[in-house]
Amino acid sequence: MKALTFHGIQSVRYESIPDPAIHEPTDVVVKVKICAICGSDLHLYHGRETGCDHATAMGHEFVGEVVETGSDVSDFKVGDLVMSPFTTNCGQCEYCRCGLTSRCIYGQLFGWVENKRGLNGGQAECVRVPLADRTLLQIPPTLTLEQGLLLGDVIPTGYYCAHQASIETDKVYVVIGCGAVGLMSVLGALDQGATTLYAVDTLPERLALAESFGAIPINATRQDPVKVIRAGTHGLGAHGVMEAVGNNKTLKMAYDMVRHGGIISMVGVNTEMILPISPGDIYNKNLTLKIGRCPARYFMEKLLPSVVAGKHDYSSIVTHRMDLKEGSDAYKMFANRNDHCVKIVLAC
Numbered sequence: 001m002k003a004l005t006f007h008g009i010q011s012v013r014y015e016s017i018p019d020p021a022i023h024e025p026t027d028v029v030v031k032v033k034i035c036a037i038c039g040s041d042l043h044l045y046h047g048r049e050t051g052c053d054h055a056t057a058m059g060h061e062f063v064g065e066v067v068e069t070g071s072d073v074s075d076f077k078v079g080d081l082v083m084s085p086f087t088t089n090c091g092q093c094e095y096c097r098c099g100l101t102s103r104c105i106y107g108q109l110f111g112w113v114e115n116k117r118g119l120n121g122g123q124a125e126c127v128r129v130p131l132a133d134r135t136l137l138q139i140p141p142t143l144t145l146e147q148g149l150l151l152g153d154v155i156p157t158g159y160y161c162a163h164q165a166s167i168e169t170d171k172v173y174v175v176i177g178c179g180a181v182g183l184m185s186v187l188g189a190l191d192q193g194a195t196t197l198y199a200v201d202t203l204p205e206r207l208a209l210a211e212s213f214g215a216i217p218i219n220a221t222r223q224d225p226v227k228v229i230r231a232g233t234h235g236l237g238a239h240g241v242m243e244a245v246g247n248n249k250t251l252k253m254a255y256d257m258v259r260h261g262g263i264i265s266m267v268g269v270n271t272e273m274i275l276p277i278s279p280g281d282i283y284n285k286n287l288t289l290k291i292g293r294c295p296a297r298y299f300m301e302k303l304l305p306s307v308v309a310g311k312h313d314y315s316s317i318v319t320h321r322m323d324l325k326e327g328s329d330a331y332k333m334f335a336n337r338n339d340h341c342v343k344i345v346l347a348c
Helices: 041-045 145-151 154-164 180-191 204-213 225-231 248-257 279-284 296-308 324-336
Strands: 002-006 012-016 028-036 061-069 081-083 112-114 117-119 126-129 172-176 196-201 216-219 238-243 258-266 288-291 320-323 344-347
Touching: 002 324, 012 324, 028 081, 028 145, 041 324, 061 126, 061 145, 081 145, 145 154, 145 296, 154 180, 154 238, 154 258, 154 296, 172 180, 172 225, 172 248, 180 196, 180 204, 180 238, 196 204, 196 225, 204 216, 216 225, 225 248, 238 248, 248 258, 320 324, 324 344
Parallel strands: 172 196, 172 238, 196 216, 238 258, 258 288, 320 344
Antiparallel strands: 002 012, 028 061, 028 126, 028 344, 061 081, 112 117
8 A cells, every 4th residue: 555654854755565454353444535744743754753663654643434344343344434533542441431542551643653563654545443443433424524534633632722721711811823733722712611812823824714713813923922911911911821832932932921820731742851941930820731642532522513513614724635645745845834834634
C-alpha cells in the first residue's frame, strides 16, 4: 500500500510499505477514506520530537471502512464506516474507566514506531487498529466523513482545552493560537458558556474565522495582547487562558495575561526542556496550570450528538483538500502556513 512515511527532519515520502495485517484477535484493518495533518505531526517533522523509526507511516487523524476483523471483534463488521481517536483505548483499565482514555495502560499513539515497536499511522491507504471495539466509533449516516475526521482529534481537543479552563458565564477568557485546535477551543469555550472570549493570533485569516465563531480578535502583530486583556479587565487579567500553540513564548504570554487565581489550560504540545515560568511564579499568582493530552475517545462520544445536530460548521476550518500522493507538498504547505492554510485533509 501507499503511505506518507517519516524519513528524518522535513522529510516525508509518499511510498509503498507493507499492507497492515491482523496481529491480535481484537484488531481490525481500516481502509482509509480521508486523513489529515495535525499540528502535532510537525513536532516530528521539524525534529522537536525524536526516536521515531524511519519509514513509519505518519498521522493519527483518519476515517475509513473496515475491511478485515479479528476473531474477537464484536462491534464492527466488514463494510462499516468508522472514526478513530488518535490513540487506541482498552475501555477497561482504571484510566479508561475514569475517562482519561488518552492514558490507557494498553493504549498506543497512531503514527509512532520506535525500535520497531509501535503503531503505524493513518496517513496511508490502510491502517491496523488494535483494541477496535473500544477504540473506534461508527460513523452515523447523518455525519460526514470530514466531521468524523475532525471528531477524532481537533474537536474534542478544543473542547477539552476549554473544559480544563473551567468556563463560567460573565468571566473573561482568552484563546492563544487560532490554528485548528485553537479555533475548536473557541467553539468549545462558547459552547460551555463563555460570553467574553478573546482570540490571539498573527494571521488575519485565522482571526477572521475566530471572529466569525464569536470571539473578539487580537492581532498580535498590531497590538500587545497582554495590554489589551488588562485594559479590558480593569488591570486584573483574564480568568482563564487557553494556550493552543505549544511553545514558551505563548505560555509566557498566557501567564502575563491571566489574573491571580486564574487558570492556564495548555493543550499545545510544548517540547521545551524548561518552562518560562517558575514554581515561584505559579505560587505568587495562586495559579492553576492544567496541561495534558486530550482523552479524545471519551469526549468523542459526548460530543457526537452536537456534531450530528450541525451546531457549528466545523469543516470551515478545512482550507485545503488534496490527495495522499501530494502529502509531501501538503506537509511543506502546512509547516510554512502557505496559502492561508489552517487544516489540510488528504483523500486516499
